[in-house]
Amino acid sequence: MNNKKRMVIIGATSAIAEHCARLWLQKQPADLTLLGRDAQRIERVATDLKVRSPQSEIRIVQAEFLDPEAINATVENIVQSGDVDVVLIAHGSLPEQADCQDDLKACREVLDINGVSPVLYAEAFAKQMAKTNYGTIALVGSVAGDRGRKSNYVYGAAKGLVTRYAQGLQHRFAGTGVKVVLIKPGPTDTPMTAHLKAKGAKLASVESVANQIVEGIEAGKPVIYVPGKWWLIMMIIRHLPAFVFNRIGI
Amino acid sequence: MKPVTSWGRLSADPHHVVVLNDPSKVKSLVCHGAHPGVAHGMGRSYGDVCLNSEGVLWVTTGLDHFIDLNDSTGRLVCEAGVLLRDIQRLVIPRGWILPVTPGTQLVTVGGAIANDVHGKNHHVLGSFGDHIQNLTLIRTDGEVIQCGPNKRADWFAATVGGVGLTGVITQAEIQLRRVSGPWLDTETVPYTNLDEFFQLADDSEAAWEHTVSWIDCITRGGGRGFFMRGNPTNVGDRTAPQSRKLIMPIVPPVSLVNWLSLRLFNMAYYHLKKWQTGRAITHYEPFFYPLDNLLEWNRIYGSKGFFQYQSVVPLEVGQDAVQAMLKEIARSGDGSFLAVLKTFGNRRSVGMLSFPQPGVTLALDFPNHGERTHKLFERLDAIVRDAKGRIYLAKDARMPTELFEAGYPRLAEFMKYRDPGISSGLSRRLMGS
Ligand SMILES: NC(=O)c1ccc[n+]([C@@H]2O[C@H](COP(=O)([O-])OP(=O)(O)OC[C@H]3O[C@@H](n4cnc5c(N)ncnc54)[C@H](OP(=O)(O)O)[C@@H]3O)[C@@H](O)[C@H]2O)c1
Numbered sequence: 001m002n003n004k005k006r007m008v009i010i011g012a013t014s015a016i017a018e019h020c021a022r023l024w025l026q027k028q029p030a031d032l033t034l035l036g037r038d039a040q041r042i043e044r045v046a047t048d049l050k051v052r053s054p055q056s057e058i059r060i061v062q063a064e065f066l067d068p069e070a071i072n073a074t075v076e077n078i079v080q081s082g083d084v085d086v087v088l089i090a091h092g093s094l095p096e097q098a099d100c101q102d103d104l105k106a107c108r109e110v111l112d113i114n115g116v117s118p119v120l121y122a123e124a125f126a127k128q129m130a131k132t133n134y135g136t137i138a139l140v141g142s143v144a145g146d147r148g149r150k151s152n153y154v155y156g157a158a159k160g161l162v163t164r165y166a167q168g169l170q171h172r173f174a175g176t177g178v179k180v181v182l183i184k185p186g187p188t189d190t191p192m193t194a195h196l197k198a199k200g201a202k203l204a205s206v207e208s209v210a211n212q213i214v215e216g217i218e219a220g221k222p223v224i225y226v227p228g229k230w231w232l233i234m235m236i237i238r239h240l241p242a243f244v245f246n247r248i249g250i
Numbered sequence: 251m252k253p254v255t256s257w258g259r260l261s262a263d264p265h266h267v268v269v270l271n272d273p274s275k276v277k278s279l280v281c282h283g284a285h286p287g288v289a290h291g292m293g294r295s296y297g298d299v300c301l302n303s304e305g306v307l308w309v310t311t312g313l314d315h316f317i318d319l320n321d322s323t324g325r326l327v328c329e330a331g332v333l334l335r336d337i338q339r340l341v342i343p344r345g346w347i348l349p350v351t352p353g354t355q356l357v358t359v360g361g362a363i364a365n366d367v368h369g370k371n372h373h374v375l376g377s378f379g380d381h382i383q384n385l386t387l388i389r390t391d392g393e394v395i396q397c398g399p400n401k402r403a404d405w406f407a408a409t410v411g412g413v414g415l416t417g418v419i420t421q422a423e424i425q426l427r428r429v430s431g432p433w434l435d436t437e438t439v440p441y442t443n444l445d446e447f448f449q450l451a452d453d454s455e456a457a458w459e460h461t462v463s464w465i466d467c468i469t470r471g472g473g474r475g476f477f478m479r480g481n482p483t484n485v486g487d488r489t490a491p492q493s494r495k496l497i498m499p500i501v502p503p504v505s506l507v508n509w510l511s512l513r514l515f516n517m518a519y520y521h522l523k524k525w526q527t528g529r530a531i532t533h534y535e536p537f538f539y540p541l542d543n544l545l546e547w548n549r550i551y552g553s554k555g556f557f558q559y560q561s562v563v564p565l566e567v568g569q570d571a572v573q574a575m576l577k578e579i580a581r582s583g584d585g586s587f588l589a590v591l592k593t594f595g596n597r598r599s600v601g602m603l604s605f606p607q608p609g610v611t612l613a614l615d616f617p618n619h620g621e622r623t624h625k626l627f628e629r630l631d632a633i634v635r636d637a638k639g640r641i642y643l644a645k646d647a648r649m650p651t652e653l654f655e656a657g658y659p660r661l662a663e664f665m666k667y668r669d670p671g672i673s674s675g676l677s678r679r680l681m682g683s
Contacts, residue, residue, distance in 0.1 A: 015271075015312075040274065044315055051316035052340060191312065194269040200252035 004057065006084050008033040010121050011091025013041045015190035016140065019210030020088060020217075021045070025053035033078055035061040036091075065091065065117045075124035086136045086217060087125045089118045092159075094192050100154040107154050115158030119165045126169060126178070133177040138217050139166050140183045143225065146234040149250050170222055179220045183213050186230040254307060257548050258296040259501075259555035260618060260647055263303035271312035273329060273420055280308055280418050281392045286673035289418045291331060291358030295365060296558040297647030298675025299413045305673065308418060310360050316340070317421070324426035325383065330360030330419045335542075337424075342534070346426035347482075349381045353590075355539050360419040365644040366411030366604040369538070370460035370480070373595030377606050379410030381425050387417035390671025398423070399600070408667035411601025413643050415677055416667045430484035434460070436532040439477045440524060444569050444576075450477045451593040451610075457481075460537075462592045464523075465576075466516045467614065468585040472576035475591065476523050480537055491533050497545040505552035505617035512585050541588075551617045557647060559630060560605075560613035562594060563639035568610035571637040575612060575630055582626045586614035602660040605642040613645070624648065643676060654680045 007024060009017045012034035024030055032049065036042040039062045046058050061078070064070035078084065092114045100107040122137050129135035144152050145159030166182035173180055187193060189203035197203055209226045216224035225231040237245075251264035268287065270276050280287065287306030301307075313331035320326075324346045326337065335355040337348055352367040361367075363385060368377040375381070384398040387409055395417065397405040409416045437458075441447050447463060454461045458479035465475035507515075541547055548556070563571040572591065579585050590613040594606050616623050631653055634641065640657025641649045655661060665681070673683060 041272070044273075047317055048315035051319045054321075191269070191271040194271065197269060198252060198267040 004029055004031045005086070006031045006033075006082055008035065008078055008084050008087040008125075010035050010087065010089040010118075011140075012036045013038070013045055014090040014092070014140075015192075015206050016185065016188060016210060016213070017088055017090035018045050018048075019206050020090075020214050021049055022052060023210055023214045025049055025056050029053050029055035029057075031057040031059075031082075033059045033061060035063050035074070035078075037062065037065060066112055066120075068120055071117075071120045072124050075121065075128065079125075079128040083132055084125065084129070084135050086138060087121075088138045088140070088217075089121050090140045091117065092140065092142075092192070094152070094155055097150070097152050097154065110154050111158045111161075113158075114155055115161035118162055122165070122169065126173075129178045130173075130176075135177075136179040136181060136217060136220070137169065138181040138183060138213075140185065141166065143184050143186050143230050143234050145184070147238050147245075151250060181217050181221060181224065183216065183224045183226065184230065184234075185209055185213075185226050186233075188226075251304075254290070254293070254301060255555075256296060256298065256300050257294050258557060258618075258647060259548055259551065259553075260297070260557070261301070261303070261555075263301070265302060265304070266306045267309055268306055269309045269312055270331070270418075273313060276308075276313075276388055276418060276420055277392060277394070280388060280390050280671070282390065283671065286390075286671050288672055288674040288677075289360060289364070289414045291361035292333070292356055294354060294357045294361065295644040297643075297645060298679065299365065299643055299646075300361070301675040302673060303675055310358055310418070310420075313360075313420060319344075321345075324428065325423060326426055327421065327423045328359060329421055330363075330385075331358050333358060334362060338534070341426055342429060342432050345428060345430070347429035347534075348424070349375045349427040350378045351538055352378075353539060354542055355535075356542060359422050359424070360414075363410055363419055363422060364412060364414045366599060366601045366606070367644070368594070368606050370462040370478075370592065372597075372606055373455050373461070373593065374459050375427075376595070376597055377411075377599055377604060379600040379604065381427075382406075382410065382422055383425055384423040385409065385419055386421040388420055389417040389669050391669075393417075405667060407600060407602050408664055409601070411599065411604035411643075412664065412667070413603065413676060414674065415669065415672050417669050417672070429482050431482075431486070432490060432534045433483050433485050433488065434480040434532050434534060434537050435483040435529070436478065436480035436537060437529050438523065438527045439479075440527055441475055441477055443473045444573055447473075447475065447477065447591060448569055448593075448610075454479045455593070455595070462590060464519075465589045465591045465612075466520055467576050467579050467589045468512055468516045469520070472580050472585070473573075474520070475589075476520075476527070478537075480532065483531065485531055488531075491536065495543050495545055498547055498549040501549045502552050505554065505556070506550045507556075507587050507615075507617050509583055512587060515587060516585075551615075554618040554620075556618055557616045557623060557627070558613060558645040559616065559627060560611060560642040560645045561630070561634045561639050562605065562607055562609045562611040562642075563634060563637035564607075564609040565593070567637045568593075571633050571639065572610060572612055574633045578626065578629045578633070579614065582622075584616055584619065584623065584626060586616055589614050602664040603643065603658055605640065605644070607640070609639065611642075613642075646676070649680070651680055 141162040142159040144156040212226045253262040290307040310331040313329035317327040366379040387395040460480040
């Protein structure tokens with residue numbers, strides 16, 4: 001057996017997750033499993049990481065994101081080859097809110113991929129980690145999950161589901177060897193926000209966001225707002241009384 | 251639409267920004283668009299090569315993946331949005347280095363090729379394009395061209411230094427160079443006039459790989475300065491300097507570079523630097539990229555932005571031409587903060603529109619004072635024209651067409667390789683489309 005850390009990334013083609021992987025491998029070679037839906041896109045990420053860290057072990061898994069049985073089998077398969085130190089669950093998709101309002105099918109898909117799917121993956125890993133009493137589950141939520149807003153409440157609802165779920169999981173594993181970390185990024189410069197960038201939105205750099213996530217996971221923080229200022233901003237937003245909140249167009 | 255500026259901050263016109271993140275989607279995004287576009291990396295060129303006011307910009311920084319590094323041959327293959335910084339940090343610990351690097355490492359590989367950038371070692375290793383073995387170019391009609399020095403060499407010569415006008419560069423293969431570590435053996439030598447500068451340049455070229463100089467173009471009519479030279483050296487493991495990043499937090503309403511501050515700066519810099527003359531062991535980052543830790547330093551010139559004027563003139567007339575330019579600058583009172591003087595080696599550049607040619611190059615920054623600044627440039631242009639020199643496209647925002655045409659004799663040949671779906675501020679200004 002080797003003594004490399006074992007990391008698993010669900011949604012490994014996410015720019016945020018990929019930058020976390022770059023930072024991890026820059027620190028030391030690791031045993032990394034990259035899981036995604038599209039083989040070619042995961043391959044691109046894996047190739048890059050392999051160049052950056054030739055001593056790392058990099059495995060690719062093309063997987064299903066919604067089917068509970070398939071998720072269960074995939075995760076069992078992953079843990080069979082050894083304990084996982086950290087699993088980062090990062091996939092997600094930011095829709096146009098209007099599409100969710102027009103089309104219930106789109107609405108359902110957004111709830112599924114941003115809410116249900118990460119929970120199913122986390123739950124599958126939780127089952128395994130509970131047995132060994134070891135490991136860290138890091139989930140990427142969003143500041144959008146802190147309060148429903150007209151501009152993205154369906155996505156926000158799914159992220160809110162992840163928030164509640166992570167809270168419960170933290171409660172379940174309190175005082176054990178299993179850690180649960182909930183990451184809440186603010187607007188970040190990634191492919192997900194390319195359309196916002198084109199309109200001139202101010203976005204945090206993905207490198208700095210990943211840096212803070214990696215440090216937060218290392219420190220085992222229960223909740224990480226990135227950049228940190230979003231903790232304050234969202235606290236204010238959460239506490240605005242409805243008569244004020246309902247008048248502002250956010 | 252989003253306002254976009256280049257490094258000189260002379261304009262902030264709206265652009266349709268299209269982000270390229272996935273190489274397999276580049277073709278569908280750049281092909282057959284309704285409006286012409288141009289690739290845009292880090293926006294570190296100073297003028298309008300990387301701008302396309304009211305048009306499309308294809309932002310390439312998402313194409314930031316490495317593809318292959320052969321540790322025994324030093325061949326690196328990567329996507330075109332990879333930063334030189336990331337290459338250096340990856341390869342130097344593994345015994346390789348970029349053979350040529352410009353004064354900032356915060357540029358993309360695609361931008362470095364398109365502007366055929368040079369560094370302090372031009373006399374030994376030429377420019378960036380000299381080390382590219384292969385590149386992938388996507389044309390807006392959907393054609394994908396693989397070219398290099400030995401494959402479709404005409405396309406290669408048009409694309410290296412072709413300021414993005416031949417297609418979108420998406421991938422490149424670079425031949426790295428062996429290096430024993432991140433350290434350089436450096437020496438700083440003061441000089442008091444141009445005679446001494448040219449003598450130092452002449453004496454240094456054989457024994458020193460890197461040569462450059464800072465010239466004070468204000469005090470007593472200008473001409474004194476410091477000559478910096480360096481060679482890679484093997485000094486074993488040492489701790490690298492902590493890079494403390496400072497950021498220029500605001501854009502002041504007026505330029506902080508003015509008559510008084512320039513005089514104070516030049517005097518202070520000269521006297522501080524004098525303490526550092528002599529030999530030293532220097533880390534590559536401060537030696538190659540002295541300004542990279544001062545983030546957004548371009549903001550000190552205020553909201554009107556600044557021009558960079560970089561010319562090269564043949565060596566035979568070099569000293570007279572540089573002297574004449576310094577005289578004009580001193581007379582204008584608008585002197586430049588970061589004046590850099592350097593000799594180029596006696597070699598021909600790969601690209602049809604590459605900037606380096608045998609001679610001496612002088613780079614100057616000027617705050618934008620409108621008409622007054624343009625008047626000064628006209629006088630500098632006259633000197634460059636008489637000396638049969640040229641101006642660097644990556645820095646330019648204003649040269650007259652006739653000076654461009656005279657300075658770049660391979661222009662007509664180049665035009666055959668232009669992509670009709672690509673247009674930039676610079677191409678419209680100097681090539682009519
Ligand atoms: N960027 C931001 O501003 C921001 C802010 C707050 C929270 N977040 C969250 O951060 C996480 C990472 O996002 P990012 O910014 O890194 O975006 P990204 O680069 O666009 O990554 C999105 C990831 O989700 C995957 N994905 C999307 N739809 C999927 C589906 N239906 N099935 C399976 N996988 C799917 C993508 O896979 P493919 O590559 O196969 O498409 C990709 O791996 C997401 O959970 C996002 O909600 C982002």
